[in-house]
Amino acid sequence: DIQMTQSPSSVSASVGDRVTITCRASQGVDSWLAWYHQKPGKAPTLLISGASSLQSGVPPRFSGSGSGTDFTLTISSLQSEDFGTYYCQQAKSFPWTFGQGTKVEIK
């Protein structure tokens, strides 16, 4: 199975800050990488697919990059509604696997 490791596990930042979350795969997944955002008590929402394609309706402050084993999700200017947990997920080979999550808190 492909293991997905996110860092950091949590981050506390102020509104307007740039936030970067990384995701590393234990083996190459090409660009078969998605990012999700989940608020407490809610279902996840898809932010980015194909490592860098922004989902329709997602604000452009979110961006994704990377391929192979190393990926990054960047929030260019953190907003108050961006709190919650962010997950990466690989879809290169079954079983699909998620990272353990990165909790983003607003200072």
Next chain:
Amino acid sequence: EVQMLESGGGLVQPGGSLRLSCAASGFTFSSYAMTWVRQAPGKGLEWVSLISHTGVTYYADSVEGRFTISRDNSKNTVYLQMNSLRAGDTAIYYCAKDARGSSGCYDNWGQGTLVTVSS
């Protein structure tokens, strides 16, 4: 509007069975792979199972042989039959729709249904 509505969760004893349903609407159901993802209390997301638009199925190792995914395109519904349930299966179960048919990423999720396995 795309919607998924899960049902069938509840409290079950270890070794018992449950069947989850996910009724979908707002898109051409028969053209999309569907998946189940679960989340144990306070934990992260865990992929459980997938059924392609043609009916090919895949499972996580942790549920292989105990869970069965199926779909009824005439009812726009995907099911998850869960047998030999264990305490470790306690979680919120979400169904989700593939973003582009078979891309492996999921753009619409249900609200989830809670499964509690306890004596």
